[in-house]
Each structure stands twice: as structure tokens, then as C-alpha cells.
Amino acid sequence: MTIDGHGITRRDLLKGAAAGAAVGLTGLPDAVLAAADPDLVVVTGDPAGATRKAIEALGGMSRFVQKGQRVVLKPNMSFASGPDRASNTHPQVVATVAQACMEAGAERVMVLDNPLQTAEVCFQRSGIPDACKSLKGVYVQMVTDRKFFREIKVPQGKVLDRVEVIKEVLDSPVLISLPQAKSHSTTGISMGIKGLMGLIWDRWSFHSRYNINLALADLATVIRPQLTILDATRALVTGGPGGPGEVSKPNLVIAGIDPVAVDAYGVTVAPWYGQQFKGRQVEHLLTAHQRGLGKIDLDQLRIAKATV
Amino acid sequence: MRTAVQALSLALFTVLFALANYWLPDWLPADIYLRLDPLLGLSAILAGREWIGRALWGVVLIAATLLFGRFFCAYVCPLGAILDFLDPVLFRRIARRGLQSDARLRHLKYVVLIVVAGAAAIGVSLVHLLDPIALLTRTYTFVLYPAFIGLVNLGLDAVRPGAQALGWMTIATRSYPQPMFYQSLVTLLIFAAIVGLSGLASRFWCRYLCPLGALLSLLSPLGRLRRTVGPECPACGLCQEACPMGAAADEGGTRLAECIQCRTCVAACPQELIQFPIARQPIPGGEYSRINLTRRGFLYAAAGGVGVGFLVRQTPAAALQGKQQLIRPPGALPEGEFLRTCIRCGECMKSCVTNTLQPCVAEAGLEGLWTPRMELRFAACEQNCNVCGKVCPTQAIRSLSLEEKTHAKVGTAVLKKESCLVWAQDKLCLICDEICPYNAIVFRTIEGYRRPIVLPSHCNGCGFCEARCPVQGESAIVVAPNGEIRLAEGSYLTEAKRLELDFTPDAGNDRFILEQSGLAAGKAAETPPGFSAAPNAGAPAPRPPAGFR
Numbered sequence: 001m002t003i004d005g006h007g008i009t010r011r012d013l014l015k016g017a018a019a020g021a022a023v024g025l026t027g028l029p030d031a032v033l034a035a036a037d038p039d040l041v042v043v044t045g046d047p048a049g050a051t052r053k054a055i056e057a058l059g060g061m062s063r064f065v066q067k068g069q070r071v072v073l074k075p076n077m078s079f080a081s082g083p084d085r086a087s088n089t090h091p092q093v094v095a096t097v098a099q100a101c102m103e104a105g106a107e108r109v110m111v112l113d114n115p116l117q118t119a120e121v122c123f124q125r126s127g128i129p130d131a132c133k134s135l136k137g138v139y140v141q142m143v144t145d146r147k148f149f150r151e152i153k154v155p156q157g158k159v160l161d162r163v164e165v166i167k168e169v170l171d172s173p174v175l176i177s178l179p180q181a182k183s184h185s186t187t188g189i190s191m192g193i194k195g196l197m198g199l200i201w202d203r204w205s206f207h208s209r210y211n212i213n214l215a216l217a218d219l220a221t222v223i224r225p226q227l228t229i230l231d232a233t234r235a236l237v238t239g240g241p242g243g244p245g246e247v248s249k250p251n252l253v254i255a256g257i258d259p260v261a262v263d264a265y266g267v268t269v270a271p272w273y274g275q276q277f278k279g280r281q282v283e284h285l286l287t288a289h290q291r292g293l294g295k296i297d298l299d300q301l302r303i304a305k306a307t308v
Numbered sequence: 309m310r311t312a313v314q315a316l317s318l319a320l321f322t323v324l325f326a327l328a329n330y331w332l333p334d335w336l337p338a339d340i341y342l343r344l345d346p347l348l349g350l351s352a353i354l355a356g357r358e359w360i361g362r363a364l365w366g367v368v369l370i371a372a373t374l375l376f377g378r379f380f381c382a383y384v385c386p387l388g389a390i391l392d393f394l395d396p397v398l399f400r401r402i403a404r405r406g407l408q409s410d411a412r413l414r415h416l417k418y419v420v421l422i423v424v425a426g427a428a429a430i431g432v433s434l435v436h437l438l439d440p441i442a443l444l445t446r447t448y449t450f451v452l453y454p455a456f457i458g459l460v461n462l463g464l465d466a467v468r469p470g471a472q473a474l475g476w477m478t479i480a481t482r483s484y485p486q487p488m489f490y491q492s493l494v495t496l497l498i499f500a501a502i503v504g505l506s507g508l509a510s511r512f513w514c515r516y517l518c519p520l521g522a523l524l525s526l527l528s529p530l531g532r533l534r535r536t537v538g539p540e541c542p543a544c545g546l547c548q549e550a551c552p553m554g555a556a557a558d559e560g561g562t563r564l565a566e567c568i569q570c571r572t573c574v575a576a577c578p579q580e581l582i583q584f585p586i587a588r589q590p591i592p593g594g595e596y597s598r599i600n601l602t603r604r605g606f607l608y609a610a611a612g613g614v615g616v617g618f619l620v621r622q623t624p625a626a627a628l629q630g631k632q633q634l635i636r637p638p639g640a641l642p643e644g645e646f647l648r649t650c651i652r653c654g655e656c657m658k659s660c661v662t663n664t665l666q667p668c669v670a671e672a673g674l675e676g677l678w679t680p681r682m683e684l685r686f687a688a689c690e691q692n693c694n695v696c697g698k699v700c701p702t703q704a705i706r707s708l709s710l711e712e713k714t715h716a717k718v719g720t721a722v723l724k725k726e727s728c729l730v731w732a733q734d735k736l737c738l739i740c741d742e743i744c745p746y747n748a749i750v751f752r753t754i755e756g757y758r759r760p761i762v763l764p765s766h767c768n769g770c771g772f773c774e775a776r777c778p779v780q781g782e783s784a785i786v787v788a789p790n791g792e793i794r795l796a797e798g799s800y801l802t803e804a805k806r807l808e809l810d811f812t813p814d815a816g817n818d819r820f821i822l823e824q825s826g827l828a829a830g831k832a833a834e835t836p837p838g839f840s841a842a843p844n845a846g847a848p849a850p851r852p853p854a855g856f857r
Contacts (some may be wrong), residue, residue, distance in 0.1 A: 080690070080691065080692055080745075107475070108475060108477060110477070110481070116742065116743055116776075117690075117743070117745070117772070118661055118662050118688075118690045118692075118693075119485070120330055120661055121330070121661065121690055121691075121692050121693065124692075125692065139477040139478065139481060141481040144483075144485065145483045145485075147465070147483070148481075148483070184738070184742075184838060184854075184855055185738040185741050185742065185751050185758075185838075185854055185855075186736045186737065186738040186742075186838055186854040186855050187736075187838040187854065187855030188838020188839040188854065188855025188856035189838065189855065204739065204776070204778035205778070207729065207735065207736065207737035207738065207739055207778055208729055208735065208737060208778035208779065211736060212736045212855075213736070213838070213855070239747060240742075241742050242741075242742045242743060242744070242745070243747075244747055245747075272839070272856075275839075277839050277856060280840075280857075281839045281840045281856055281857050282838060282839055282840075282855060282856060282857070283838060283839070283840060283855060283856070283857050284838070284855065286840075286857070
């Protein structure tokens with residue numbers, strides 16, 4: 001991941017990956033209505049299949065993970081419930097991405113979240129540790145102890161000036177965000193950007209001290225996933241983020257490098273609280289976009305769609 | 309041989325203790341040592357005036373004692389094992405002379421037993437103070453278990469950098485939540501005192517104080533395995549010196565009530581004159597099988613028990629039952645019966661997956677000392693866990709299925725608008741709503757702002773909201789005992805239905821609020837929080853749902 005803009009920017013990464021992507025794209029199956037070098041890949045299908053296809057369509061995992069690199073995956077596994085409740089990322093999405101990372105030569109894959117509910121029970125009920133159990137080199141950790149966090153500065157922060165982030169995230173070159181698409185009674189929706197809050201220690205201050213929408217944009221300036229794969233196979237359209245709520249089945253997996261663009265597309269895949277919204281109508285996404293963290297208007301994006 | 313059996317028993321006790329946790333399978337009685345203790349069962353039944361199925365296990369120990377004598381103390385009792393194992397470590401260099409007042413001190417344990425019985429007779433439980441199994445379980449819970457986890461974590465921290473470097477991520481990421489309890493220090497001091505008293509005489513506790521030992525010693529002389537000394541005994545006194553219980557009397561006599569069949573004397577006798585044959589005579593006579601307690605002593609002790617029980621009960625706490633901020637675990641019997649039945653072993657608190665169960669100090673009066681309560685500001689009651697009832701040996705907390713337990717409402721969350729960040733400060737907080745496993749907290753639009761409210765009929769008092777409320781100091785949402793359901797028998801599910809409570813997580817709650825709150829008229833124009841309405845400058849935009857514009 002990139003800290004305070006001194007590392008690889010999204011633009012650099014895109015350039016650097018262009019060659020690789022081109023190679024990847026030539027091998028794309030017909031099902032993909034391939035935009036050349038798509039910003040977003042939107043795949044309809046089952047969790048594992050759609051995820052696999054989405055990675056493929058973006059040029060394969062080797063575009064994001066180099067041999068011997070450490071990878072952190074950040075799914076939602078904050079709630080003590082299974083995939084039917086749509087509060088957590090589908091275990092098959094996580095396992096598929098983890099496996100792809102290992103196949104790309106990752107040294108190890110850490111699947112991390114700082115859970116809201118009782119860690120032991122989330123571990124059991126989310127199904128994610130079980131799904132990853134047979135994968136060598138893949139470890140699932142509920143990070144609940146402060147000793148696993150390290151404080152960093154937020155140089156571009158408007159409200160947030162420092163934040164404690166899971167050390168493994170700071171020390172790993174690759175972070176892949178695997179959010180579940182869900183409603184959220186404060187931020188409207190919770191997807192990739194909002195999901196970053198699961199990587200910090202003091203999430204409570206986002207509600208009590210700061211304006212959460214501004215703080216989220218600040219956080220997104222320092223935690224920058226190389227890839228976001230949004231699990232919208234199910235969407236929790238009311239009662240989020242914890243549920244229970246109404247669960248719709250868009251059967252989609254949306255992947256892209258631009259975290260704002262992925263979320264902005266995610267906003268459109270289901271009606272939230274019974275209403276259709278656009279990315280621009282989501283305050284924290286709009287704020288992140290205005291900070292230059294990503295594109296928010298879908299008409300400016302090259303979107304490749306596929307079905308499996 | 310005896311040491312091996314003792315070590316095994318202590319190991320079994322420890323393993324069962326460790327297994328008393330969230331993952332405990334339904335078939336495994338992790339509380340079996342507590343169930344086997346007939347003193348705990350009898351006291352709870354006598355004080356609670358209710359039959360307790362699990363206490364039937366105590367019959368096993370009573371029957372075995374009738375057959376073999378007071379072997380439990382020497383072979384099975386985990387506290388006896390600890391005292392025996394610590395003895396050579398701590399007191400090897402101390403010359404213990406026999407206590408001058410030996411005979412008188414021996415009465416003490418009967419006094420303790422009678423006081424416990426006297427208090428139980430008027431419905432006050434005192435057995436928890438000195439019953440060895442309850443006391444040791446409590447010591448394990450409040451002292452040894454937190455200390456052990458602390459040590460394990462220290463060890464893990466020490467090897468973590470190495471494990472990280474070597475890529476042993478299973479170790480590098482391992483860390484256990486530190487359990488913590490009120491009363492750890494007090495418990496440690498009591499335990500230390502019991503161990504320390506052995507400095508005066510070996511097994512001081514067992515000889516002079518243990519009420520379970522006292523109960524078993526009443527039966528012990530009936531046991532058929534009895535120590536006999538050959539008539540050639542020269543009365544050298546070596547067996548008397550060796551006996552850890554002071555059971556070997558002068559000139560080959562045996563105080564049968566005190567003898568725990570440990571056979572230390574057999575090895576000590578240079579003439580090999582001591583044997584433990586199967587006795588033919590069913591009831592032995594003679595001075596050595598008598599319990600030396602006078603009728604007057606008995607009456608004093610019984611009166612003392614009744615008096616202590618009376619005083620323990622007579623505090624304003626008894627009158628304030630149900631009026632205090634005291635949340636009991638789900639499935640706890642109605643308060644009066646609960647206090648009489650709970651033996652304060654601490655097993656429920658050990659097994660609690662969130663660590664919310666804590667011992668009462670003064671919250672329930674003297675009568676409620678060390679009974680479990682939920683410290684919900686500290687941690688919540690986990691929706692998917694019902695282990696506290698599973699491990700309760702006297703069923704003061706009833707063992708309930710997950711569904712039943714969900715309906716055992718312990719209280720109702722009360723939102724304090726003056727301190728709530730949303731109500732008082734218009735902050736974008738939702739934590740109580742997002743953490744609530746039952747959808748009992750919902751947002752509705754009130755005077756243009758989204759506000760959290762509690763649906764009392766959906767709240768079972770689990771306390772996740774109170775635990776996680778980010779307000780500093782007292783939570784802005786607090787679970788009060790109001791509406792708690794405490795049933796001595798029968799189904800919580802049925803009772804909850806009767807009271808029209810609904811704890812099935814309901815996806816429709818949000819809609820329920822929008823459609824039936826009287827706000828339906830404005831609904832079409834509302835935008836959910838976090839969203840903004842489609843741009844329409846000029847007109848005062850109706851408030852969208854949080855997060856939307």
C-alpha cells in the first residue's frame with residue numbers, strides 16, 4: 001500500500017500495469033465485453049466464479065501481486081453472521097482472492113479485520129476462516145489487540161491528523177479490499193472506502209469526534225488498496241451495516257483499482273432503503289472524489305461487463 | 309500411586325475448567341466436580357427449597373464414601389492435591405510441631421458445616437465461602453485463568469518478532485483476549501491463606517476448616533476400608549508424625565472420621581504393622597469414630613448459622629431487589645431463588661465468551677456476594693452463546709437452548725437523549741444501531757434529523773449498545789432491568805410471546821418505522837442518512853438518510 005503519497009500512486013500503478021494488462025486482455029474470454037484497459041470490471045455470477053472472472057478480466061492477479069510479496073486482504077468479517085445476512089463478505093469471494101494471490105506467488109496472505117462483534121464468534125460464524133483453512137500460506141486474523149496497530153500521520157487529513165493502523169497493513173506492499181455491499185445507517189452505504197475503518201484501532205472517534213464522511217476521506221488518503229473487489233453477490237439494502245435487513249441478490253462482483261469508482265458503481269446496483277442513488281449522492285464518496293482519490297461518475301469510466 | 313491419582317484428578321479438574329468456554333459441547337459436563345460435591349448440592353437444595361437435578365451426582369460421592377470412607381480428600385479433591393503438592397515446596401524446611409489445641413481445632417470444620425446448614429435452613433447460602441470445590445473453581449477463574457492467559461500472551465509477545473521473521477504466522481498473529489475480573493486480589497488472598505495455614509500443620513485446611521471434609525467425615529467411619537494396626541505395635545509414634553491428617557492416634561488407634569485412606573502411615577511404619585483391610589464390622593464403635601462435638605457446641609453453631617444468615621439477609625439490598633441497576637445473566641432464576649441457589653463457583657464467569665459476567669461485590673448486598681452480574685458497559689452478552697447456563701452446577705442459571713436464551717430478556721436499553729451524540733449534538737453516530745443483533749435500535753426522522761430510538765419489544769438487554777457507546781463516561785444507552793424475564797420453570801419463548809416480545813432479527817424493522825411512525829407522508833421526499841437528495845437548490849431539502857445527500 002501507499003503511505004502519504006510518497007510511494008506508488010494510482011497513476012504510476014496504472015502505467016506500470018498497462019503492459020501486463022494488455023497481455024491479460026488478449027486472453028479474455030468472449031463473455032467479456034472488453035473495454036480496453038477497463039477501470040471497472042463488473043461480473044454477474046456466483047461468488048467464486050464471478051470473483052475469479054473479475055480478477056482475470058483485470059489482467060490476472062499477477063498484475064497486483066509480485067512473487068514473494070506479502071498481501072493483506074480486508075473483507076468484512078465484523079459480524080457474527082453467515083453470508084445469508086449479507087453483513088460479511090462471502091467466504092468464497094475471500095477464499096478465491098486469497099488463492100489467486102498465492103498462485104501469483106505471494107509470500108503469504110493475511111486476511112484481517114477488526115471485528116465489531118465478539119471476535120471468537122465472528123471467527124466461527126462468518127465462515128471466512130473455514131473457507132481459507134485449506135489454503136496454504138493464508139491466515140485469517142481478527143485483530144483486536146492494540147499491540148498489532150501502529151500510529152501513522154495523515155498529512156493530507158482535513159479532520160484526521162493521525163490514526164492507528166494494523167501494522168501488517170502498513171508493512172505489506174499489497175492491500176486488497178474485499179468489501180461487502182451494504183447499507184449503512186450513517187454513511188448511507190458501506191463498501192470499500194467505509195470498509196477501511198476495519199483496519200484502524202479507534203473507529204469510535206469517527207462517530208464521536210469527527211464528521212465521519214470527512215474522516216473517511218482522510219483515511220482513504222493514507223490507506224490505499226491496490227485493488228478493490230466489491231462483493232455484491234448479495235446486498236444488504238436496509239438494516240446495514242450489521243443487519244438483519246433486507247437482502248437483495250444483484251449477483252455481481254465489481255472490481256477495480258479506483259476505490260471510489262468501485263464504490264460509486266456499487267451504489268447503483270441496488271436500491272438502498274427503497275431508493276435509487278448515484279455515487280455523487282453519497283457524502284463520503286463525493287468527499288473522497290473531491291480530494292482526488294478517484295472517479296465518481298460512471299459515464300467517465302471504462303466498464304467491462306461479463307457473466308459467468 | 310496416590311500421587312498419580314491425585315495428579316490425574318487435578319489435571320482432569322483443570323482440563324474441564326479450561327473446556328468451560330464458548331465451544332463447550334452440550335454433552336460434556338464441564339462442571340462435574342461441582343456437581344459431585346454433595347455439600348454444594350445439599351446446601352443449594354436446602355436454601356433454595358427446590359430440587360436440583362444436577363445435585364443428584366452428589367449421591368455418587370456419598371455412596372462411595374459410605375463404601376470406602378473419606379478417600380475423596382486424599383485422592384480426588386483438587387484442592388487437597390494442590391495442598392499436598394505445594395507442601396514439600398513451601399514447607400520442607402519448616403519444623404511443624406503438632407498443634408497443642410489439635411482436638412479443639414478439629415471441631416472447627418463441624419462448626420463451619422453447621423453454620424452453613426443453619427444459614428441454608430433459613431434460606432441463605434453461605435456454602436460458597438468455604439466449600440473447597442467452589443472456592444477452588446473461583447480461584448481458578450479470578451486468579452489462575454487471567455494469570456495464565458497473561459503469561460501466555462507475554463510468551464507470545466516474546467517470540468512474536470522471531471515468528472514474524474520466520475513466517476510462522478499462526479504464532480505471530482496469536483493473541484488471547486485478557487480475561488479480567490473484580491475480586492481477583494481478594495480471591496488470591498483467601499487462597500493464599502489456605503495454603504499458608506499448612507505452615508502450621510499439614511493439610512491444616514482439610515483437618516480443621518473444610519466443610520466438605522466435615523460432611524464426608526460424618527460418613528467416613530461407616531466406610532469398610534479401615535486402618536488397623538497390629539497388636540504388636542510398640543507405639544513408636546512414627547505413623548502419628550507422618551499422618552497428614554492427625555488421624556493416627558496413640559497406641560495404634562485411628563480417628564476414623566479424620567482418616568482419608570492416604571496410607572502414608574503404611575510406608576512410615578518400620579514394623580509393617582498397618583493395613584487397610586475390608587472391615588467386617590459394619591458400624592465401628594469406640595471413641596475414635598466419635599465426632600467430638602458437644603450438644604451445646606452443636607446448638608451454638610446452629611444458632612450462629614441462623615443468626616449469620618439472618619443478618620446477611622437483613623440489609624436494604626433485600627428490600628431493593630429489582631429496584632437496583634443489576635443485570636443478571638439470561639436464564640438466572642428469580643432473584644430470591646437465584647441468591648439461594650447460586651454457589652458462587654465462578655464457572656459461568658470463566659466460560660463467558662465476552663467476559664461481561666463479573667462477581668457482585670456490593671451490588672446485590674452481602675447476600676449476593678460474588679454472584680454473577682453483567683457488566684454491560686465493559687462487554688455485552690453474546691447472542692450466539694449460552695454457555696453460562698450449561699456450566700452452572702446448581703442451575704441458578706438455567707441451561708437454555710440458544711433460542712430460549714435469546715428470549716430470556718435481561719433488561720431493556722434506555723437511551724439517554726441528553727448525552728447521546730446524535731440527540732444532543734447532531735453527530736453522525738450509529739454504533740448502537742449497527743451493533744444491535746436484534747434490530748431493536750432504529751433511526752427515524754424526528755424534526756428533520758435522524759435519531760436513534762429503542763424498540764423495547766425487540767430489545768432483550770444484551771447490552772452491545774451500552775458496551776460500545778462511544779460517549780465517554782456513562783453510556784448514553786444503558787440497559788436497565790426493566791422488563792427482565794426471570795422464570796424458575798417453563799419456557800422463556802412462550803413467556804416472551806405472551807408478552808408480545810419479538811427477538812427474531814427482523815429485516816422489516818426499518819420499514820416498520822418509516823411506514824408506521826406517522827412520518828409516511830414525508831417519506832417519499834426523505835433521503836436515507838449518508839445520501840444527499842438529488843440536487844434541487846433553493847427549496848429546503850428534506851433530510852436524507854445518514855450518509856446520503
